Amino acid sequence: MKPSTHPLEIDLGMRYYATSQPGIGGRLRTTPEDFVVEELPITFTNTGPYTICKLTKRSWEHQHAMHEITNRLRISQKRIGWAGTKDKNAVTTQYISLYNVPAEAAANLNIKDMTIEPVATHQFSLGLGNLLGNRFKITLRDCEPNDLAKNTAEISGEIAAGIPNYYGLQRFGALKPVTHKMGYHILRKEFKEAVDLYVGGCFPYESEQVQTARKNFAETGDAKTALYELPPWLSYERIMLDSLAKNPGDYGAALQAMPPKLLSMFVSAYQSWLFNIALSKRCEENAPLNEPRVGEHLEFTNGRVDTVTEKNIATARQHMKRGRCFIVGWMPGKTLPVAPGPLEETMFAQMEKDNISMQSFADATEFVKTNFDGAHRRISLATEVETAVFENNVQLNFVLPPGHYATTVAREFMQAAPEKMV
Structure with missing residues (x-):
């Protein structure tokens, strides 16, 4: 495993690359047509x-x-x-x-x-x-020309063997990566802090007008003035501000005025961040992604989940080699159907540090009106990537199961700063 040097990736828990080759650099999404995704329906x-x-x-x-x-x-x-x-x-x-x-x-x-x-x-x-997966056609432009075809092919081979199945940058907000922090505040019932962050937090890619309006709100908390100063396209900020203008001081109501599915994404983003943190700690320990450890959980293709023990670890290795099961981590929620293993213990340690408990998820369920029961997620992503190199550009074609991120694949090729991917 090779550590990332990019501060944002480190903050979001995406701290390692599986590939041993140097990255090919480049830029993703020079135009929207450079990122084409087609859903495979049920x-x-x-x-x-x-x-x-x-x-x-x-x-x-x-x-x-x-x-x-x-x-x-x-x-x-x-x-x-x-x-x-x-x-x-x-x-x-x-x-x-x-x-x-x-x-x-x-x-x-x-x-x-x-x-x-x-x-x-x-x-x-x-x-x-409720989908079978997604088919991607991605173009990386202006890549490093030295040994481009060779490096691309070798990275593709390593991805087929398995890379960390991180939640990608867009899970946390591509240009405004705060969704997990919003979830953190909601779980702690810090509703004012959540609104202040979403409306008053400044981000470097925004216009001077927007940044000035955000700073003014952060300093004054004046919802009516912020409604006047923030442009119409910032609709979610304006939904919160409209609620605050009508109900001063009721920050919980301001959050609940948001679309319910967006509000639920904040809490689930915190769960995703916990998973990334735990997966990175496992990578830091140089534990191979296809090598089960005692206490970890295996999910079989029929949905059954077993725990790895000293007695069954040899059998578990054989099942994994034959593709019958995968190592999974349980992202905490208001229920815990498995005994915590090494991955879960890392997540619970982070929750304790954040002063967040399973009861916090139960309370968030009531506040958001969405169940946060937790879920299993594979720690490894493996896919066959078809590549084509033309001049200094690389095209990637691959299919991923539901809930897996194409940018997690692209970052292994690029190994570039996250802003090159948005």
């Missing part, structure tokens, strides 16, 4: 009250896109569902469900840089993870 029932639409969009932030669709249809945001969130600076194809919306109404929507095609009906709303 089989739909073709009966039921949900209209399933194939949604293709360019340069749309996910939550803003969902908000625009529901606004145009004049329906509640509770009536739209999706299987996975998609990047903004990209061309993405995914599937959404619309409850009791006629196919014609969806087909007649005319939204810039967006096409909506009704394709089926379904008995259920789509929820996170």
